[in-house]
Amino acid sequence: MTARPENVHQARILRLLRQEGPRSRAELGDVVRLSRSKLALEFDRLSALGLVEQAGLAASRGGRRSGVVRIASHLRFVGIDVGATSIDVAITNGELQVLDHLSEPADVRAGPTAVLNQALKLLGDLRSRETAAEIHGVGIGLPGPVSFREGVPVSPPIMPGWDRFPVREVMSEELGCPVLVDNDVNTMALGELHAGLARSVGDFLLVKIGTGIGCGIVVDGEIYRGVSGSAGDIGHIRAGEHGPTCACGNTGCLEAYFGGAALARDATIAARSRRSIFLSERLAEKESLTAEDVGAAAASGDADAVRMIRDGGRRVGEVLAGLVSFFNPGLVIIGGGLAGLGHALLAEIRGVVYQRSLPLATGNLPIVVSELGGTAGVIGAAGLISDHLLSASP
Amino acid sequence: MTARPENVHQARILRLLRQEGPRSRAELGDVVRLSRSKLALEFDRLSALGLVEQAGLAASRGGRRSGVVRIASHLRFVGIDVGATSIDVAITNGELQVLDHLSEPADVRAGPTAVLNQALKLLGDLRSRETAAEIHGVGIGLPGPVSFREGVPVSPPIMPGWDRFPVREVMSEELGCPVLVDNDVNTMALGELHAGLARSVGDFLLVKIGTGIGCGIVVDGEIYRGVSGSAGDIGHIRAGEHGPTCACGNTGCLEAYFGGAALARDATIAARSRRSIFLSERLAEKESLTAEDVGAAAASGDADAVRMIRDGGRRVGEVLAGLVSFFNPGLVIIGGGLAGLGHALLAEIRGVVYQRSLPLATGNLPIVVSELGGTAGVIGAAGLISDHLLSASP
Numbered sequence: 001m002t003a004r005p006e007n008v009h010q011a012r013i014l015r016l017l018r019q020e021g022p023r024s025r026a027e028l029g030d031v032v033r034l035s036r037s038k039l040a041l042e043f044d045r046l047s048a049l050g051l052v053e054q055a056g057l058a059a060s061r062g063g064r065r066s067g068v069v070r071i072a073s074h075l076r077f078v079g080i081d082v083g084a085t086s087i088d089v090a091i092t093n094g095e096l097q098v099l100d101h102l103s104e105p106a107d108v109r110a111g112p113t114a115v116l117n118q119a120l121k122l123l124g125d126l127r128s129r130e131t132a133a134e135i136h137g138v139g140i141g142l143p144g145p146v147s148f149r150e151g152v153p154v155s156p157p158i159m160p161g162w163d164r165f166p167v168r169e170v171m172s173e174e175l176g177c178p179v180l181v182d183n184d185v186n187t188m189a190l191g192e193l194h195a196g197l198a199r200s201v202g203d204f205l206l207v208k209i210g211t212g213i214g215c216g217i218v219v220d221g222e223i224y225r226g227v228s229g230s231a232g233d234i235g236h237i238r239a240g241e242h243g244p245t246c247a248c249g250n251t252g253c254l255e256a257y258f259g260g261a262a263l264a265r266d267a268t269i270a271a272r273s274r275r276s277i278f279l280s281e282r283l284a285e286k287e288s289l290t291a292e293d294v295g296a297a298a299a300s301g302d303a304d305a306v307r308m309i310r311d312g313g314r315r316v317g318e319v320l321a322g323l324v325s326f327f328n329p330g331l332v333i334i335g336g337g338l339a340g341l342g343h344a345l346l347a348e349i350r351g352v353v354y355q356r357s358l359p360l361a362t363g364n365l366p367i368v369v370s371e372l373g374g375t376a377g378v379i380g381a382a383g384l385i386s387d388h389l390l391s392a393s394p
Numbered sequence: 395m396t397a398r399p400e401n402v403h404q405a406r407i408l409r410l411l412r413q414e415g416p417r418s419r420a421e422l423g424d425v426v427r428l429s430r431s432k433l434a435l436e437f438d439r440l441s442a443l444g445l446v447e448q449a450g451l452a453a454s455r456g457g458r459r460s461g462v463v464r465i466a467s468h469l470r471f472v473g474i475d476v477g478a479t480s481i482d483v484a485i486t487n488g489e490l491q492v493l494d495h496l497s498e499p500a501d502v503r504a505g506p507t508a509v510l511n512q513a514l515k516l517l518g519d520l521r522s523r524e525t526a527a528e529i530h531g532v533g534i535g536l537p538g539p540v541s542f543r544e545g546v547p548v549s550p551p552i553m554p555g556w557d558r559f560p561v562r563e564v565m566s567e568e569l570g571c572p573v574l575v576d577n578d579v580n581t582m583a584l585g586e587l588h589a590g591l592a593r594s595v596g597d598f599l600l601v602k603i604g605t606g607i608g609c610g611i612v613v614d615g616e617i618y619r620g621v622s623g624s625a626g627d628i629g630h631i632r633a634g635e636h637g638p639t640c641a642c643g644n645t646g647c648l649e650a651y652f653g654g655a656a657l658a659r660d661a662t663i664a665a666r667s668r669r670s671i672f673l674s675e676r677l678a679e680k681e682s683l684t685a686e687d688v689g690a691a692a693a694s695g696d697a698d699a700v701r702m703i704r705d706g707g708r709r710v711g712e713v714l715a716g717l718v719s720f721f722n723p724g725l726v727i728i729g730g731g732l733a734g735l736g737h738a739l740l741a742e743i744r745g746v747v748y749q750r751s752l753p754l755a756t757g758n759l760p761i762v763v764s765e766l767g768g769t770a771g772v773i774g775a776a777g778l779i780s781d782h783l784l785s786a787s788p
Contacts, residue, residue, distance in 0.1 A: 145754060154754065203621050215720065219613055226722020227597050230754040237716040238750060241635055250750060319716065322631040326609065326717055328620020356632060356644060360539060360548070360624040 003049040004393040009034060009042050014051060014071060014390040018095055019194070022055045022070035043069060050074075071095060076130075077386045078138040080119050081184060081377030084108050084158055084211045087115065089122040090378035091130055096194050096386060098375060100126050108143060111161035112170075120174060137178045137389045138171060139381030141187030143211075147229055151181045154229075157247065158211065180385050184208070184377055185232055186223045188370075189216025190387075191380030192333050196372045201331045206370075207234075207320065208336035211260040217327070234323070235259070239315040254319050258312030260337060263291040266308050276304040295341045306344060313345040317352025324357040324365065335370035397443040398787040403428060403436050408445060408465060408784040412489055413588070416449045416464035437463060444468070465489060470524075471780045472532040474513050475578060475771030478502050478552055478605045481509065483516040484772035485524055490588050490780060492769060494520050502537060505555035506564075514568060531572045531783045532565060533775030535581030537605075541623055545575045548623075551641065552605065574779050578602070578771055579626055580617045582764075583610025584781075585774030586727050590766045595725045600764075601628075601714065602730035605654040611721070628717070629653070633709040648713050652706030654731060657685040660702050670698040689735045700738060707739040711746025718751040718759065729764035 005011040012032055017023060029039050046052040053072050057065040075094030080087070085108070090101040102122045108115055119140075127135070144156025151168025153159060172179040189206035192198040198206075198218065206216035215232040217224040225231050235255035236248050243252030244262070256262060267289040271279035278297040283289055297305035320332065332353075334346060350367050357365075370376055399405040406426055411417060423433050440446040447466050451459040469488030474481070479502070484495040496516045502509055513534075521529070538550025545562025547553060566573040583600035586592040592600075592612065600610035609626040611618040619625050629649035630642050637646030638656070650656060661683040665673035672691040677683055691699035714726065726747075728740065744761050751759075764770055 217720075219618065224613065226755070227724040228722055228754055228757065230752055231720065231722035233719050233722075233752050233755065234716075236750075236752055237719050238712060248752075318632060322628075322713065322716055323720055325627050325631050326611075326625065326720070328622055328625035328627075330621040356630075358624055358627050358630055358642075360622055361620070361627065363622065 003051065004389055004391070005049070005051065006045060006392065007042075008392050009038075010046055010051075011390060011392045013042060013046065017052065017069065017071040018386065018390060019199075021095060022068050024066040024068050026066035028069070074134070076135045077382040077389075078123060078135050079187070079378035079381030079383075079385075080123070080138060080140045081187065081381055082106070082108060082115060082119065082140065082142050083184070083377075084143050087119050087122060088374060088378050089119055089126060090375070090382065091123075091126050091135070092379065092382040092386075094386070096379055096383055098379065100130055101375065101378065102126055103374065108159050108162075112165040112167065116167065116171060120171075123175075135175065135177055137180075137385035138175055139187065139384035139386075140167060140171065140179065140181045141184035141377050141381045142167070142181060143184050145230055145233070146181055146183045148180075148182055148186075148225055149229070151179070153181075178385060178389060180388055182223075182381075182384055183214070183216075183229075183232075185214040185216040186225070187380035187384055188335055188376040189218050189223060189380065190383040191372055191376035191378070192335075192370065193218060193221065193380075194383040195379045196370060196376060197333055197368055198331055203327075203329050204331040204333065205320075205323065205327065205329045206333045206335055206376075207316070209259060209316065209334065209338040210336035212255050213259050213316070213336075215323070234319060237319050237322075239319050254315055257315040260291045263294050263308060263312065263338070264289055267291075267294045267297075267305070270304050270308070276302050278302040279305065291338055291341070298342060298344065309341055309344050310348050313348025314352055316345075317349040318356065320349060321353045321356035324353055324361050328361045329365070332365065332367045333370050334368070335372075335376055339369050340373075397445065398783055398785070399443070399445065400439060400786065401436075402786050403432075404440055404445075405784060405786045407436060407440065411446065411463065411465040412780065412784060413593075415489060416462050418460040418462050420460035422463070468528070470529045471776040471783075472517060472529050473581070473772035473775030473777075473779075474517070474532060474534045475581065475775055476500070476502060476509060476513065476534065476536050477578070477771075478537050481513050481516060482768060482772045483513055483520060484769070484776065485520050485529070486773065486776040486780075488780070490773055490777055492773060494524055495769065495772065496520055497768065502553050502556075506559040506561065510561065510565060514565075517569075529569065529571055531574075531779035532569055533581065533778035533780075534561060534565065534573065534575045535578035535771050535775045536561070536575060537578050539624060539627070540575055540577045542574075542576055542580075542619055543623075545573070547575075572779060572783060574782055576617075576775075576778055577608070577610075577623075577626075579608040579610040580619070581772075581774035581778055582729055582770040583612050583617060583774065584777040585766055585770030585772070586729075586764065587612060587615065587774075588777040589773045590764060590770060591727055591762055592725055597721075597723050598725040598727065599714075599717065599721065599723045600727045600729055600770075601710070603653060603710065603728065603732040604730035606649050607653045607710070607730075609717070628713060631713050631716075633713050648709060651709040654685045657688050657702060657706065657732070658683055661685075661688045661691075661699070664698050664702070670696050672696040673699065685732055685735070692736060692738065703735055703738050704742045707742025708746055710739075711743040712750065714743060715747045715750035718747055718755050722755045723759070726759065726761045727764050728762070729766075729770055733763050734767070 055068045055070045071094035087106040088103045153162045185208045213235040215234045236253040238252045239254040240252045244256040246253035246256035270276040271283035449462045449464045465488035481500040482497045539548045547556045562575045579602045607629040609628045630647040632646045633648040634646045638650040640647035640650035664670040665677035
C-alpha cells in the first residue's frame, strides 16, 4: 500500500507533476502559491512518502539553479478496459504514459469470473515483462451501467451474470491494491482528459459509438455521473418518431437506429435483399455481417453502405444537437469502434449539429474524432485510480 | 460597501447561517470542524466585520450554555426579475427571506433605459417603506442570454435595444453597490435552491415555460452555465420532424410548438376557425388571445384548449426525457407563467418522461411544479448576489 498525499497542497503538486511532467521547484512554486519554506516542507514530506523524487537541476533563471522534481518513477497504475468483445490491459507510470499494453478478444457474456480471470492473466503477463513488480492501483472500465460508489455493475444489458457482481472488491482482494470500477464511457472521457484532445478543456462530451451508444460528461475537469450514476446514457434518447423497436421496448431509440448492432442488422437486410452486391458477397463468405463490413462496403463505394452511415450520422447529430444546446460544451469527441467508419459519419454529425444547435453554443465548438482510439479506455482507467490515489487522504 | 468574509471558514459559517438560520456556536462548531479557539477567533472577526451578531443563548447541551449567532440582521439584498411583460423587485434580509416585494406590468421592448429606470423607481418605493436604507448588493435576472462574466445581455431575441447594454455597470454605478446580472432561468433555479423545492437537492433542472422555454441547470449546488454561457437554452431543441417554423429559422423547435407565444398563436387559429367556441367568444371580446385564455378555456372544459395543452406537454416531455437520460438529475421543477396551466400539462410531461427515460434515471425522480411561483426569480437574484458577497474575497 503506497502512501497518499497528506493535504491539498501535496495533492495539487502531484497532479501538476502527473499532467505536466518534471518541473523545477521554482516553476511549481509559481503555480502552487506557497511560500518558499512551506513548499520545501511539502516536497520533503512527498519525498519521504515516496511520491516524488529529484531529477537534476533546472536551467538558471538568474539566481541559484532550482532543483527539478518529478512524480516518483516507481509508481505504476493499471488500466483494464473490458469491452463487449475484447479486453485491454495496460500498465502506466505515474505520468499516465503507457509502458506496456496487451489486448485480446474476449466475450463479456462469459460472465465476471471468466472475464476477470482473463484480465488477471493479461496483467500477470504484463507484470512478468516489466521490471517493477509492484502496482499501486487498478482502474477498470465496464461496458454497462456501474454504481461507481459500490464498484458493481447494475443491470447491465449486454453482460449476463454481472449484475451486482462485486468487481471492485474481488479484484482488490486478488491484487492487494486499491481498485475503482466505472462505466467505459467515463474511463474513455478520462483518457481524453489526461492524454487526448481534451487536455486543456474543462467541459466536454465524449460520445462513444460502439455496439451501443453512450456519452461521457466532463464538468470542470471531473466526470459528471448524475444522481444515480446513469448520466450520459444517451443510447435510448428518441431519435425519430416512427423508428425501429429497441431492445429496451421503446421505439425510435438512437441505438435502434445506429451503432454496431443496428448497423449489422441493416447490413444483413441489405445483403439478403441483394440491394448491396458488396454486402451480399460478404454475407455469402461469412456467417454474419458486422459494422466493419459496412465500413469496407462504403470504402469500396457501395451506395447502400454510404447511405446507412450517413443516416446514422444524421440521427446521432440530431440527438447531439439537443445536448449541445443544453450543455454548451467546449468540445465534442467521437470515439468507439464506429468512429473509424470514415469521414462521412463525422461530416454528417457536424452538419446537423452546426445547423440545429444555437450559434452561441456552436460558435467555437470543435467536433472531432478521438486520436487515442483503443487506448483511451485503458489510459482513462489508469487515470481514474490515479485521481483517487493522488488526492489527499481524508 | 460592506466587508466580505476574509477566508473560506468565515464564508462557510455565513452560508450555513444564511441557509439554516440562527445557530448556537456549539452546533456550528460541529459542522465547520474548527477547533473551539479557532472558531471563536473567526466569530470575533465576522462580528467586527459586521457580518454576524449575537442572538441570545442556546439551551444547555449538558455544560455551559452556548451563544446563538445569526447573520447580521441589517444585511439587505435586492432581487430584480425583469420579465418580458413585468418587473418584480424584492428586498430580502441576510437569510434571503423576502421583506417586501413589488410587481408591475412592464414592456421589456421599451429598452434598457426605460426598464431599468422603472426597476430603480420600484426599488426606491421599497426602500422608502423599509427602515434599513442601506442595501448591500443587487442581483438582476433578464429574459434572454446574458454574459454572466461581463454582466451584459448578448443578442437577446425578445429585448430590442438591450444587446451588450452594460446593465451591471450602469446599475452598480447608480446604486453604489455590487450588482450581478444573469439569465432569468438561472436566477429562478437559484430561487428554488435557496427557498424552494430544491433546498436539499444538489443536481436539478428548472424548466421555465413562459413566452419561450429555457432551463436552469444546477450541478452540485452551483449554476452550470457552459463554456459560452448558453447552457440550458432548450427552446430550440427539435421536438418533432415536421413542426412549425420557429423565429430562429429552423423548423420543429420546442418553442415553436409550445410556450406562451405558440399557445397564443394556436388559440387565435382555433378561435378564428371557430373550432373552439370559448376562444372565439374571448377573441371577440378582446383584441388578442394569450396563454391565460387557453388555460381558462381548458378549465371550462373546452376540448380544443385541453388538446393544445396536452400536445404541448407531450413535446416538452419528449425533449425533457432526453435531457433526463443525459443528465440524470435528482429533481425537475416546472416553473414560469405556463406552469400554472393546470394538472393536464404536468400529467402529460410526467407521462412521457417516465415512459421514455431510462428506469435508472427516473426511479427516484420527482417532476413537480414550482411552489415559489413569481417569487423564485427575485429570491434567486438576491441569492446570486449574496453568494458573491458571502464568498471569501480573493
